[in-house]
Every structure is written in structure tokens, then in C-alpha cells.
Amino acid sequence: MNDTSDITPEELDDLIQLIKGHYGYDFGDYSRASLTRRVRQCMEKAKIPTVYDLRFHLLNETSFFAWFLQSLTVNVTEMFRDxxxxxxxxxxxxxxxxxxxxxxxxxxxxxxxxxxxxxxxxxxxxxxxxxxxxxxxxxxxxxxxxxxxxxxxxxxxxxxxxxxxxxxxxxxxxxxxxxxxxxxxxxxxxxxxxxxxxxxxxxxxxxxxxxxxxxxxxxxxxxxxxxxxxxxxxxxxxxxxxxxxxxxxxxxxxxxxxxxxxxxxxxxxxxxxxx
Amino acid sequence: MSGRSSRPSVSPSKYSEEKRNAVADKIPQTDLVVIGGSAGCVPVIIDLLDALPPSFPFAVVLVIHRQKSVPSEMDKVLGSNSHVRVIEPNDKDFILPGRVYLAPQNYHLLIEQDRSFSLDYSEPIHYSRPSIDPTFESAADVFGRRCTGILLSGANRDGADGLASILQSGGTAIVQNPATCDFPAMPQAGLEAAPEALILAPAEIASFISPEKP
Missing domain, CATH: 3.40.50.150 (Vaccinia Virus protein VP39)
Structure with a gap:
């Protein structure tokens, strides 16, 4: 997990801007710590080595974005939790x-x-x-x-x-x-x-x-x-x-x-x- | 330490003394001590909290593998021996020095750049929520060299990658000497991922985080 490319706060800001400009979803006011983790996990799962590559996929593949959106938001839930x-x-x-x-x-x-x-x-x-x-x-x-x-x-x-x-x-x-x-x-x-x-x-x-x-x-x-x-x-x-x-x-x-x-x-x- | 004589006692070896001397100057630079553990870690944590001085210039964050849907009094158990009150933070609470925080049941505990907590309810990691890795990793992101990570007794490899992240970001990494652990798998995994981590017995960890005490 440590060998994957790191993502800096500035790179995350750039990604947020890209997604907002291109797809209209605004993650600007999401908690950064969790969002950083999700982006890292997406990159690991999709075997995308750098943020530069991630930007390329997001800009050029709508189907990739659909998957990315699904993975970015946390969808975990339980019945009768608490x-x-x-x-x-x-x-x-x-x-x-x-x-x-x-x-x-x-x-x-x-x-x-x-x-x-x-x-x-x-x-x-x-x-x-x-x-x-x-x-x-x-x-x-x-x-x-x-x-x-x-x-x-x-x-x-x-x-x-x-x-x-x-x-x-x-x-x-x-x-x-x-x-x-x-x-x-x-x-x-x-x-x-x-x-x-x-x-x-x-x-x-x-x-x-x-x-x-x-x-x-x-x-x-x-x-x-x-x-x-x-x-x-x-x-x-x-x-x-x-x-x-x-x-x-x-x-x-x-x-x-x-x-x-x-x-x-x-x-x-x-x-x-x-x- | 009374009542737990069954644990193998380890006299501070020359090796660990050297290491301790080497890091004795690091604790004044630490703003956050983040401690992770699983099976066998609770007695060690109780002793560590007991050893803390009445006031200390850093925050302590505890991540312990715990059951999720049953009522828990872990915060009270941990604080029972000690003058320290253990706080289960709410989402977005600021991290303040001199406080001891415990990752709440059934959430991952993350740290934001403004030094506040964020809770996270994503998938369990290493079968655990809270899991140690995400807390260690976000602590490394935010506190960098001003972070000390300590990995205690436990039966799986949660925390190992996080400990490596703390080292990579210039922080200090410590594992409980596996010979002193009821379940050594966790610190052993930590050592494999972060070979430069210091290997300390519980009493040595206690003196590390409470340097003002003789």
C-alpha cells in the first residue's frame, strides 16, 4: 500500500476541479482525509500509477468516471445499525x-x-x-x-x-x-x-x-x-x-x-x- | 504491572537502551502519539496511560480493534487506572494536546489537515473498523515528522502499512517488543513493513512518552 504514488493536497484539489468542470459533481467541500483515501484506493484497484494518469482517464473515459464515482462515495450501510x-x-x-x-x-x-x-x-x-x-x-x-x-x-x-x-x-x-x-x-x-x-x-x-x-x-x-x-x-x-x-x-x-x-x-x- | 506476571519480562537490553537514547530527543518534537493494538494490547495501554504525566504537550490517539454493535465501556476501562480521561471524539472535533482520544466503535478515525478528526464508515480493513492503518496513514499525512506511531500486541497485520507511512513521512515508529506480546503477529508485521522501527518493551514505551517522569 505504501508503494503506490502518493497524492498531495494540491493534486487532490486539481482532481476536484477537473471532476466539477467536466462532470458537474462538486466534491470541494468533502472531508479531505476520507476523499484522499478513496482516490488512493481507486488508483490501486484500477492499477493507475500516477495522478497524471488518473486525470487522463477521467478526462477521456466517461465509463471510467462512472466507476470512479461509484468507488469514491462510501456506500457501506447496515440494517439496524446501532x-x-x-x-x-x-x-x-x-x-x-x-x-x-x-x-x-x-x-x-x-x-x-x-x-x-x-x-x-x-x-x-x-x-x-x-x-x-x-x-x-x-x-x-x-x-x-x-x-x-x-x-x-x-x-x-x-x-x-x-x-x-x-x-x-x-x-x-x-x-x-x-x-x-x-x-x-x-x-x-x-x-x-x-x-x-x-x-x-x-x-x-x-x-x-x-x-x-x-x-x-x-x-x-x-x-x-x-x-x-x-x-x-x-x-x-x-x-x-x-x-x-x-x-x-x-x-x-x-x-x-x-x-x-x-x-x-x-x-x-x-x-x-x-x- | 502487578497481576500480569505471566507476560515474559524483558530487561532493557543494551540494544534498546541505545535506541531509546537515540530517540529521547524526538519526543519533544512530537505533536501526536498514535497507538494501535489488538488482542493483548489493552493491559499495555492501561499501563501507558497510567504512566502519562498530568499534562503533556502532545495528543494521544488510540485505535483498538473492538466489537462493533455491542455496548462498550472501553473508554472507561482504559481510563480506570489513570488520571487521564479517554475521549471518543465526535466527527470534526479538533485534536488538542494533553488529551487522549479513542477511535469510536464501528468507524475508521481519520485526521484532517486542520488537525481535526473525521470519521469514516467505509469497508472494514483487516476485518476491523476501526482499523489502525487508515488512522496511521492520515496521521502521517498531517503530522509528518511530528507524529509518533506505536504498534502493540495483536493477532493480524493491521497497522503495519500505516507504521511504514509514518516513517516515510519522517515520523517516529515504535513496535512493542514481540517477546513481550501476548500476540506478536502485529508488531512483527510492523517490523517487516518498517524495519527501522524501534523495538521497545512496554515499560520503555511508557518512559518514552512520559519523559518528564524519572
Whole structure:
């Protein structure tokens, strides 16, 4: 890993400019440490020795860029990750949402959908899925395509089952999916109330009004400026007293919007918009 | 060190004394001590933290292989013997001298040019998240020669490439003497990737990072 050509901060800046100018994706306000790692990994995987060569491929091969984009963004996700969070959702947030005739939830940065499937299961068990609309968005079209299929690797199900039980799950977890070879397919009924669509948090705007926004472990890939802009977007997209769920190590403490939210649970990072 | 007499004790050899003397002037130039370990490293880390003086001019970052979805009190366990409070940083927290940070469960811990943390939730590396390599590598990128990396007991080769990166960037690399490790694979891999790394026993590492103590 050490023998590969290094990438300097200046070279990364140049790449960001190239991608923005040529393809319109703006990574300028992404966290540099993570982005540097991803670019290095892409170069290793594609056996591209220098940043000069990488620039050549990016400028001349659209199909290479599609692969590069897919590899650059982190698409890792889990079902019922952080069971304590889902327990809080079930016990504290969902009962409050029940008072709305139509519940609207936004999963921002949904990757391949595992958290969306988890939310749908939770809502089904609380008897609310029928009157919920889940908007699940991601920057990456390949992720959305996979998410719509509702498939999850079979190898992950043991862990997800344990997570589900710890989160206070009420049913047999296996009743929600069908195993097919090396993957499972989630019950299509779970996805009937879900709309997957492309949305770029960097450039796109408010598109609806929600009672709950889940954006867990997405902001960590952004710098503070972009985090502030996205949190403002979330504030503007929430109804008064709407809920915002962040990742376990994402904090509002130093963010511009901090005084406009109150903590519902500081430990699992659930916040609520003040009126 | 009481209660753990089963670990082979190593008297400071002439070799390591020479090495220690050779690097004794390096610690004042260190802004960041980043420590990685896996199986068998927790008792060593507890002793290291115990040996830290009440205040110290560098930050300490710990990356320990740990389970991901179960409640963990690792921060409290590590700080239990010591006056030092162990902090699991939030994303974008600044790295401050005199503090001890622990990579949170189920994230990689990276370091930004402005000396803040970034968390990363990409694929596990060497079956681990947090993994030692990415933290060591980004520490090398940002702190360069003002970084000291220490690789402790562990059962796989995570951290070896990162340790080499720290050396390449002009920093200081240390491995726990494999003879003192419950699981020597990790420091051995570190030595293969970074042959110039210093080989020190736990007590020597402790005196290295707390030079003010006699």
C-alpha cells in the first residue's frame, strides 16, 4: 500500500476541479482525509500509477468516471445499525409520528437502502407503514438501482438479525425476507411506500416537508461548511417539532443550527426542530 | 504491572537502551502519539496511560480493534487506572494536546489537515473498523515528522502499512517488543513493513512518552 504514488493536497484539489468542470459533481467541500483515501484506493484497484494518469482517464473515459464515482462515495450501510438508536426511534419518535394522518420521512444518503428497509420494518410493526411515505435519496444512481431491488447479502443476515433483536424487534426477522442463493430479497410490501430518487445534498434543494429526516453517517464525509449548509437544508425541510436523526458520532454542538434544535436523545443523536 | 506476571519480562537490553537514547530527543518534537493494538494490547495501554504525566504537550490517539454493535465501556476501562480521561471524539472535533482520544466503535478515525478528526464508515480493513492503518496513514499525512506511531500486541497485520507511512513521512515508529506480546503477529508485521522501527518493551514505551517522569 505504501508503494503506490502518493497524492498531495494540491493534486487532490486539481482532481476536484477537473471532476466539477467536466462532470458537474462538486466534491470541494468533502472531508479531505476520507476523499484522499478513496482516490488512493481507486488508483490501486484500477492499477493507475500516477495522478497524471488518473486525470487522463477521467478526462477521456466517461465509463471510467462512472466507476470512479461509484468507488469514491462510501456506500457501506447496515440494517439496524446501532440497535439503541432504533430502540429510541421505536419508543420515543414513532409514537409521536403516529398523530400525523400522513407520515413523511426522508432518508438522505440512503446508499443501498438497508436503513430504509429497517425503518419500513419498524413502521410496519407499529402499524404505521400504510400511512407513511418514505423518500429515500442518494447521490449515486447505482446505489438507488440496487436499493429498489431490496436485496441484502445473505452473509450479513446473522448480524442484522442480532441487531434487530437488540433493537426491540417484535417478529421473526426471517419473516421479512426470502433467501435466494447468496442474497436475500426483502418483502416487496415493505418497499411499497418507499420512493427512491437521486438527490445531491451539495447542490439540490428542499423538495418536500417531513416529520422525520434520517441522515446517519453521511455528514461525516463533508467539511464543516457543507455540514452547516446541509443542516440548514434539513431544518428548512422539517415541520415544526420534526425530528432529525444523525449518526452516533455526529454532533450539532458546533453547528450554526444548534440553537434551533433540541436534543431528544444526546446518546443516540436524535434531535427535534424547535417550533 | 502487578497481576500480569505471566507476560515474559524483558530487561532493557543494551540494544534498546541505545535506541531509546537515540530517540529521547524526538519526543519533544512530537505533536501526536498514535497507538494501535489488538488482542493483548489493552493491559499495555492501561499501563501507558497510567504512566502519562498530568499534562503533556502532545495528543494521544488510540485505535483498538473492538466489537462493533455491542455496548462498550472501553473508554472507561482504559481510563480506570489513570488520571487521564479517554475521549471518543465526535466527527470534526479538533485534536488538542494533553488529551487522549479513542477511535469510536464501528468507524475508521481519520485526521484532517486542520488537525481535526473525521470519521469514516467505509469497508472494514483487516476485518476491523476501526482499523489502525487508515488512522496511521492520515496521521502521517498531517503530522509528518511530528507524529509518533506505536504498534502493540495483536493477532493480524493491521497497522503495519500505516507504521511504514509514518516513517516515510519522517515520523517516529515504535513496535512493542514481540517477546513481550501476548500476540506478536502485529508488531512483527510492523517490523517487516518498517524495519527501522524501534523495538521497545512496554515499560520503555511508557518512559518514552512520559519523559518528564524519572
Amino acid at each position: 440497535p439503541a438508536f432504533y430502540r429510541n426511534l421505536r419508543e420515543t419518535v414513532i409514537p409521536r409520528l403516529a398523530s400525523y394522518p400522513l407520515i413523511k420521512i426522508w432518508h438522505a444518503g440512503c446508499a443501498t437502502g438497508e436503513e430504509v428497509f429497517s425503518m419500513a420494518i419498524l413502521l410496519k410493526e407499529e402499524g404505521l407503514l400504510e400511512r407513511t411515505r418514505i423518500y429515500a435519496t442518494d447521490i449515486n444512481p447505482a446505489n438507488l438501482e440496487k436499493a429498489r431491488k431490496g436485496t441484502v447479502p445473505l452473509s450479513a443476515m446473522k448480524e442484522y438479525t442480532a441487531n434487530y433483536i437488540r433493537s426491540g424487534g417484535k417478529a421473526e426477522f426471517s419473516s421479512y425476507y426470502e433467501a435466494r442463493y447468496d442474497e436475500v430479497v426483502m418483502d416487496p410490501a415493505l418497499l411499497e411506500r418507499v420512493l427512491f430518487s437521486q438527490h445531491n445534498l451539495v447542490t439540490d434543494q428542499v423538495f418536500n416537508e417531513f416529520q422525520l429526516i434520517c441522515c446517519r453517517n453521511v455528514l461525516i464525509y463533508f467539511n464543516k461548511d457543507l455540514q452547516n449548509r446541509v443542516l440548514k437544508l434539513f431544518y428548512d425541510s422539517l415541520v415544526p417539532f420534526g425530528y432529525l436523526a444523525l449518526g452516533m458520532k455526529e454532533s450539532l454542538l458546533f453547528m450554526d443550527v444548534r440553537s434551533q434544535f433540541e436534543a431528544v436523545s444526546e446518546s443516540v443523536k436524535v434531535f427535534r426542530r424547535k417550533a
